Amino acid sequence: MRIPFRKMHGLGNDFVVIDARERAVEMSARRAAALADRHTGIGCDQLILLEPSETADVRMRIFNPDGGEVEACGNASRAVGLYLGGDKRIETLGGIIAASTSDTGISVAMGRPRFGWDEIPLAYPMDTLTMPVGWEDLVEPVAVNVGNPHVIFFVPDTHSVDLARLGPLIENDPLFPRRINVNVATLTGPDALDLRVWERAAGLTRACGTGACASAIAAMRRKLTGRRVTVTLPGGPLVIEWTDADEIIMTGPATTSFEGSFGTSDYPA
Numbered sequence: 001m002r003i004p005f006r007k008m009h010g011l012g013n014d015f016v017v018i019d020a021r022e023r024a025v026e027m028s029a030r031r032a033a034a035l036a037d038r039h040t041g042i043g044c045d046q047l048i049l050l051e052p053s054e055t056a057d058v059r060m061r062i063f064n065p066d067g068g069e070v071e072a073c074g075n076a077s078r079a080v081g082l083y084l085g086g087d088k089r090i091e092t093l094g095g096i097i098a099a100s101t102s103d104t105g106i107s108v109a110m111g112r113p114r115f116g117w118d119e120i121p122l123a124y125p126m127d128t129l130t131m132p133v134g135w136e137d138l139v140e141p142v143a144v145n146v147g148n149p150h151v152i153f154f155v156p157d158t159h160s161v162d163l164a165r166l167g168p169l170i171e172n173d174p175l176f177p178r179r180i181n182v183n184v185a186t187l188t189g190p191d192a193l194d195l196r197v198w199e200r201a202a203g204l205t206r207a208c209g210t211g212a213c214a215s216a217i218a219a220m221r222r223k224l225t226g227r228r229v230t231v232t233l234p235g236g237p238l239v240i241e242w243t244d245a246d247e248i249i250m251t252g253p254a255t256t257s258f259e260g261s262f263g264t265s266d267y268p269a
């Protein structure tokens with residue numbers, strides 16, 4: 001049997017999107033990891049499975065390239081918004097989010113940020129606005145959960161950080177019982193950040209939508225910026241707003257690259 005898929009990306013953060021709303025597709029960690037493999041599979045940063053939902057218009061399941069299922073993916077949310085069109089409520093493990101398309105791009109209401117040490121989660125209590133921890137030159141980060149867990153370091157220049165080496169050390173530190181996405185951010189203007197992200201289980205990516213949300217919220221909490229910030233990633237910019245209703249709104253592009261199909265016997269569940 002063959003399963004159709006759509007290859008999409010948001011600012012170069014790329015996805016294999018499988019629409020399983022009409023016909024169920026069994027997804028195991030083994031199958032997700034095999035499909036995501038860039039050498040022997042289709043290749044992607046995350047695999048996205050769309051299923052029927054009882055609480056929203058669609059259920060979006062997100063698998064990292066190691067096959068682990070996770071709570072949130074900002075760039076994939078915009079890609080799914082583009083694919084479905086119009087205004088859609090999307091159920092995720094991190095909560096219900098809402099995507100809408102307009103001339104300026106795709107906006108997603110990503111939910112509320114959480115700051116409690118046990119909501120990140122961290123292994124033990126501490127201040128999440130100025131964490132009393134460090135890894136070499138990366139010190140005193142902010143921790144924010146925007147559906148998934150993030151830690152944000154404000155640095156003088158994101159490009160001078162060896163994120164390929166430090167990212168996995170921090171991601172797998174016992175301080176983070178569910179591991180962590182690692183962000184390094186630089187303030188480049190009154191409401192502008194540069195950002196690079198080491199994604200949990202995916203490594204360095206061209207862009208991370210939830211990383212942009214978490215870093216913008218961290219900058220706002222530290223009073224470095226106003227409540228609407230442009231975050232520029234290696235793949236391009238996203239606009240992040242934190243509304244008075246405590247909702248994070250992310251706006252940016254999404255693109256379809258191509259459509260194809262794979263054989264279930266080539267990628268056993």
Ligand SMILES: N[C@@H](CCC[C@H](N)C(=O)O)C(=O)O
Binds near residue numbers: 071073210
């Ligand atoms: N690329 C994503 C984040 C995907 C999930 C992340 N790797 C995690 O494990 O939490 C985004 O655009 O937000």
